[in-house]
Amino acid sequence: MPEQPSDLVAVANELYGLPLGEFVPTRNTRAKQARKDGDTDLAWAIQGLAKPSLAAWLANIMVRHMADEIGQVLDLGETLRQAQNDLDASQLRELGQQRRRLLSAVVEKGRDLADDLGQQISSGVADQTAESLQAAMADEQAAAALRTGLLVQPMASSGLESVDLDGVVAVPEAVGDRSPARPKKGGRKKSAEKDKEAERRAAVERAEAALADAERQARRAERERGKHEEKVAKLEARALQLRSEIDELRRRLVDQEHALMSTEDRLEAAEDARDSAVAAAEEADDAVADVRRELDRLTSGP
Structure with missing residues (x-):
């Protein structure tokens, strides 16, 4: 058609x-x-x-x-x-x-x-x-x-x-x-210069x-x-974030260590006060016992 x-x-x-x-x-x-x-x-x-x-x-x-x-x-x-x-x-x-x-x-x-x-x-x-x-x-x-x-x-x-x-x-x-266009026919052979030009053209191509x-x-x-630069940038940002978090944890650790030392000092003082109180209580109990024995002796006489 x-x-x-x-x-x-x-x-x-x-x-x-x-x-x-x-x-x-x-x-x-x-x-x-x-x-x-x-x-x-x-x-x-x-x-x-x-x-x-x-x-x-x-x-x-x-x-x-x-x-x-x-x-x-x-x-x-x-x-x-x-x-x-x-x-x-x-x-x-x-x-x-x-x-x-x-x-x-x-x-x-x-x-x-x-x-x-x-x-x-x-x-x-x-x-x-x-x-x-x-x-x-x-x-x-x-x-x-x-x-x-x-x-x-x-x-x-x-x-x-x-x-x-x-x-x-x-x-x-x-x-x-x-x-493709056909090359024009000619009666003469290509000269050496033409061959050289063709070689140069082929080299250029x-x-x-x-x-x-x-x-x-x-x-x-x-x-x-x-792609790799983007990945590096993301990892650098993540590393910076982790370093910041580690620094914060270190600061908190120092504060906690100071708090522990203060608490231990207070604990030692409290333990000394407790021991003194225990000794005083024991002395007081002994004194009460002595007074009761003396009272019993006085009240049990003729």
Whole structure:
């Protein structure tokens, strides 16, 4: 059916712009409607549209809601590719720094956008989306794939060859011709200078790939550092609290020791007073006994 690709792209544009939880029920509804309209081929094609991964979904909504920022990313990618072709090392270093800053800011804004739409994005998913944007910067066809807003899976670039787009875009026809441009034929062989230039370009591409990998590792290391710093801060606070409690217990122990010493002194004085009282009581009892005996003697006489 000749109109099917266009109709399918229209349905896909709707589906891949929805909140992630609405994708499957809406897809089923659209497929059911196509069958009801008698277009079974379109219905099967709609039913075959895969639900995007979370990282791909984030890239898709960024394309729809952050057109200016995505445009900046792709424009910078075009400039980077031109600098690679020109083998401008100083410009590549400067553009590489711009790329890192821009990707970080754009992806962070994308996470805020997803949060507004009720979808939490983890750091790992954000990294996958950043890799998709970086792939779009490195490869023109990957940039075209990103612009469709129909990603099913995130993209990745090694920096050494074209990005593999198989299974990445829900409707490949939306990207257009993805065949790589063929090199122009010439009657002359490449000169030694051309070979050297090609080697330098390959070296630059390898360095770019190594830089991209190092950046990913740096982001992961930064997240780990943040986790450990947070744990250290909590443990430091707990240690400070325990030290304060121990100091308070020590002060209380000193006070109790002083109170014990005072009580023991008072106890010793009380014991001495008690012993004196006991001795006096015994003497008094003896005196009473003597008086009674004398009284008995006096009263018992003639």
